[in-house]
Amino acid sequence: MALPAGGKVTFHPDGGWSFPDGTVFIKHFVMPSATPGAADRKIETRFIVKDQAGTRGFSYAWNAAGSEANLVMAGATFTLSAPDGAGDFTYAIPAASACTTCHLAAVNDGVLGLETRQLRRATRYPDVAGDFDQIAAWKHWGLFDAALPDPSGWPAALPSPDGGDGHAPEARALGWLHTNCAFCHQPGGPAGTAMDLRMATLFAANATCDVAPQRGAMGIANALLVAPGDSATSILYQRIVAASRPPRMPPLGPTRIDPDGAGLVRDWIDGLDTCPTP
Numbered sequence: 670m671a672l673p674a675g676g677k678v679t680f681h682p683d684g685g686w687s688f689p690d691g692t693v694f695i696k697h698f699v700m701p702s703a704t705p706g707a708a709d710r711k712i713e714t715r716f717i718v719k720d721q722a723g724t725r726g727f728s729y730a731w732n733a734a735g736s737e738a739n740l741v742m743a744g745a746t747f748t749l750s751a752p753d754g755a756g757d758f759t760y761a762i763p764a765a766s767a768c769t770t771c772h773l774a775a776v777n778d779g780v781l782g783l784e785t786r787q788l789r790r791a792t793r794y795p796d797v798a799g800d801f802d803q804i805a806a807w808k809h810w811g812l813f814d815a816a817l818p819d820p821s822g823w824p825a826a827l828p829s830p831d832g833g834d835g836h837a838p839e840a841r842a843l844g845w846l847h848t849n850c851a852f853c854h855q856p857g858g859p860a861g862t863a864m865d866l867r868m869a870t871l872f873a874a875n876a877t878c879d880v881a882p883q884r885g886a887m888g889i890a891n892a893l894l895v896a897p898g899d900s901a902t903s904i905l906y907q908r909i910v911a912a913s914r915p916p917r918m919p920p921l922g923p924t925r926i927d928p929d930g931a932g933l934v935r936d937w938i939d940g941l942d943t944c945p946t947p
């Protein structure tokens with residue numbers, strides 16, 4: 670992230686943080702090599718620019734040598750070899766005009782990942798020994814415009830999807846859905862259905878369990894958004910693993926289904942006995 674000169678970040682315990690006009694967010698995509706010990710391959714570098722004109726996105730695709738990156742306004746697809754040995758797959762860079770389908774101006778000015786839940790964890794910084802808390806680091810660098818409220822009132826960090834921090838399958842699945850789906854699936858969002866996949870909304874109240882889908886049953890008899898114990902009739906899961914778009918979710922973005930994320934949602938649903946009481 671690059672802030673404009675003198676620009677500061679406004680911290681909000683819940684929801685996304687606020688950033689001054691002129692802030693640029695940068696995200697690098699690299700792929701580990703299938704050959705052990707070989708260098709990672711640079712794929713693309715994405716920029717989200719937030720200024721008076723609104724929020725806009727741009728992607729630069731790296732050449733195979735990783736020596737130069739070029740702006741791709743119209744989007745691009747190319748074939749890459751999966752590092753996990755799953756073979757070749759099509760990698761897609763969305764057109765610049767498609768960035769704001771997810772980076773929605775109405776949702777925190779289109780800044781999706783920078784929030785207390787996601788940044789309340791330690792990371793490794795260059796030239797600092799060991800892991801360091803990210804919010805403490807931002808505070809140390811003077812990036813916030815005011816003193817931070819007491820951490821006892823902050824929401825907990827999102828559960829680690831791999832279960833490394835000991836969270837139950839439900840919390841891990843809901844955390845994954847929060848990050849990957851909730852910016853479209855929340856009240857007032859573009860999906861236009863009742864389902865609310867934000868972490869702050871309890872499972873008992875998120876309009877999924879024992880709730881009939883509003884946008885089609887994918888040909889599945891007795892389909893529900895979440896059918897306890899049965900991912901086969903649960904549209905929330907079936908939309909994630911559908912063979913093509915539509916109906917696969919998210920409606921754009923990666924061409925490969927995320928096996929880990931899909932597995933989290935499946936195992937959680939299959940392990941449910943009943944719906945929680947609201």
Ligand code: HEC
Pocket residue numbers: 694695696715716717725726727728762763764765767768769770771772779780781782783787848849919921922923
């Ligand atoms: C399918 C939805 C989707 C599309 C399309 C998409 N993004 Fe994102 N992007 C996300 C999500 C979700 C995050 C936050 C990830 C997280 O929470 O860790 C993100 C994060 C980012 C970030 C870090 C800042 C932030 O908002 O958290 C940048 C920079 C970014 N995307 C650039 C782009 C650009 C440029 C494009 C278009 C070429 C694009 N994105 C298209 C979903 C999308």
Ligand code: HEC
Pocket residue numbers: 770771846849850851853854859860861862863864881882883884885894904905908909915916918919920921
């Ligand atoms: C870019 C916005 C966007 C993102 C991101 C997105 N969705 Fe959707 N979703 C939609 C829209 C729009 C619809 C309604 C159109 C349709 O049925 O395809 C929808 C419909 C659905 C439905 C059907 C709801 C019903 O009541 O029938 C489910 C289930 C769903 N999405 C799950 C997900 C999951 C799971 C994710 C994350 C992996 C996700 N979506 C990410 C926009 C999005």
